Amino acid sequence: ASDSNIIRATLFPGDGIGPEIAESVKTVFRTADVPIEWEEHYVGKEIDPRTQSFLTWESLESVRLNKVGLKGPMATPIGKGHRSLNLTLRKELNLYANVRPCYSLPGYKTRYDDVDLITIRENTEGEYSGLEHQVVRGVVESLKIITRQASLRVAEYAFHYAKAHGRERVSAIHKANIMQKTDGLFLKCCREVAEKYPEITYEEVVIDNCCMMLVKNPALFDVLVMPNLYGDIISDLCAGLIGGLGLTPSCNIGEGGIALAEAVHGSAPDIAGKNLANPTALLLSAVTMLRHLKLQDKAERIQDAILNTIAEGKYRTADLGGSSSTTDFTKAICDHL
Amino acid sequence: ASDSNIIRATLFPGDGIGPEIAESVKTVFRTADVPIEWEEHYVGKEIDPRTQSFLTWESLESVRLNKVGLKGPMATPIGKGHRSLNLTLRKELNLYANVRPCYSLPGYKTRYDDVDLITIRENTEGEYSGLEHQVVRGVVESLKIITRQASLRVAEYAFHYAKAHGRERVSAIHKANIMQKTDGLFLKCCREVAEKYPEITYEEVVIDNCCMMLVKNPALFDVLVMPNLYGDIISDLCAGLIGGLGLTPSCNIGEGGIALAEAVHGSAPDIAGKNLANPTALLLSAVTMLRHLKLQDKAERIQDAILNTIAEGKYRTADLGGSSSTTDFTKAICDHL
Numbered sequence A, B: 001a002s003d004s005n006i007i008r009a010t011l012f013p014g015d016g017i018g019p020e021i022a023e024s025v026k027t028v029f030r031t032a033d034v035p036i037e038w039e040e041h042y043v044g045k046e047i048d049p050r051t052q053s054f055l056t057w058e059s060l061e062s063v064r065l066n067k068v069g070l071k072g073p074m075a076t077p078i079g080k081g082h083r084s085l086n087l088t089l090r091k092e093l094n095l096y097a098n099v100r101p102c103y104s105l106p107g108y109k110t111r112y113d114d115v116d117l118i119t120i121r122e123n124t125e126g127e128y129s130g131l132e133h134q135v136v137r138g139v140v141e142s143l144k145i146i147t148r149q150a151s152l153r154v155a156e157y158a159f160h161y162a163k164a165h166g167r168e169r170v171s172a173i174h175k176a177n178i179m180q181k182t183d184g185l186f187l188k189c190c191r192e193v194a195e196k197y198p199e200i201t202y203e204e205v206v207i208d209n210c211c212m213m214l215v216k217n218p219a220l221f222d223v224l225v226m227p228n229l230y231g232d233i234i235s236d237l238c239a240g241l242i243g244g245l246g247l248t249p250s251c252n253i254g255e256g257g258i259a260l261a262e263a264v265h266g267s268a269p270d271i272a273g274k275n276l277a278n279p280t281a282l283l284l285s286a287v288t289m290l291r292h293l294k295l296q297d298k299a300e301r302i303q304d305a306i307l308n309t310i311a312e313g314k315y316r317t318a319d320l321g322g323s324s325s326t327t328d329f330t331k332a333i334c335d336h337l
């Protein structure tokens, strides 16, 4: 690739096992000749007053400029007076949709072998408004806020995604039988967008029923779109079906075409620095970033190498029942490339 | 049993398959010599202004007096200007806790064979406040309300239940990392009650993580207590683990010692009147009612007969893959008594 084709992407290696699994991504990308130059940024040691958090303004500027980034696990530092790193990123970069492709990994046995769905979560409002107050002693209220703008935006993204990825169905998840106005508005927006995509089947599923169906027969679902809290719950439920957060890719979509891919598991301080961490979630997240960049061939090739390595079973990290180190597992993936 | 020992219990057969499965309960109870006299009440054809719903005042009075009842599925009639039947019952009878024992049925195969937990749901507040408004066009709000009184009440019930049933652990499910004040108050109340039960292990689990753990390894849980919406979601998720709402008992606990057991599945109008319905959920709910009445021997005997009939597999209704009629399945249970 000539220099002019090189894409600059922000990399937050994160805390704990973050640097090791980020190293794995860099190695795999290098081996696959992915034309990406990483711009690394670290979580700061002091609160940056411009972000009210340990994330520096410069690191956020880097994502704003590059429009694409990858983020490892970040431990939220203890203490008051600052915002959680995840919430800061969502707010400052206006990351309005969290997208998680969730599929059974061939050869890695769980109770389910037929999961192949995408959860798309509204990421900015709902129960996450931060507005809470005590009315009288012993009575507290939280405000859930649903707006037409954010609901349309995430619905648009879901249908656009479904179409672009050859998916057939979008299910809007809600509790509008109880929250008729808020979840009702969310559904209304989904219906409006659905009208513009006659080739995609649209359905509405109540969240309690959705969870029951997911554990009974996840193959019933294709693309799911939902307000913030339901998305938080259902995306983790789905991750559980295929083995956990260590295997689940995630990507956040922001205004202006920003895509920030991320591993959603923890920073696992107990095994940090020991070359034991499983880089799969970060690697597969990096793959979603490549797809966002329309580098389909690279994405396909790397994803296949990851899945084949896991399927073969010879090289697996301890969390998947194997005894490989992070670097040996990474090398096995490179050998598959 | 002498007449003076006869317990009067309210029975709402409900709609659709309700009367058939209620008949099954009556038959089984009669065969097992359960000293209960049923007082049957039906959903009205007109809205009763005193309840604002199709439930009559008299039927509610019956539960208030008898303090114990059993309810089949009720289809919520279409149209505006009245309240849902379930919500009316909860409100009018102050049914503050919904209790669902959820266990794998021996011999009935699902993806899980090791489920044995109890979900206890706060049933009166949270997102179910009914308070919603539009702020400006395109922006709507719902109020989630958590009170100290209702949180303490359901926590007390959960720990009391755990102790009475020889359970070892109570997990409070929450999202207090986001809703620090509302879910925070709920947790604070649970902690206060936990102090009084040093013999019971108390833990707090974030709802997204809880759902992931439930689908990966439900055996990790024992008794779960949670605010209304999380309880709605998690109790149905758990029902899915063991085969669905057709197999899950449920009982609502109200102020003043009221217990209203209920089948939580639908009224299945498509198979109504055809002698095809599975009465298991209503039967097992009736068993929870017997336990509430401290008729432990009868409860044990009837539950064993139901579980053994299903385990044997010779008589099963169509939803469980068999071809028995409701009455044949019921007869098989009676033969096991």
Ligand SMILES: CC(C)[C@H](C(=O)O)[C@@H](O)C(=O)O
Binding pocket: A084, A086, A232, A264, B177, B178, B208
């Ligand atoms: C850590 C927490 C604030 C966060 C959330 O609830 O959104 C997490 O669960 C997630 O899904 O990213």
Ligand SMILES: CC(C)[C@H](C(=O)O)[C@@H](O)C(=O)O
Binding pocket: A177, A178, A208, B084, B086, B232, B264
């Ligand atoms: C029908 C609906 C109002 C109800 C609820 O959300 O509580 C149902 O899902 C339940 O769990 O009883």
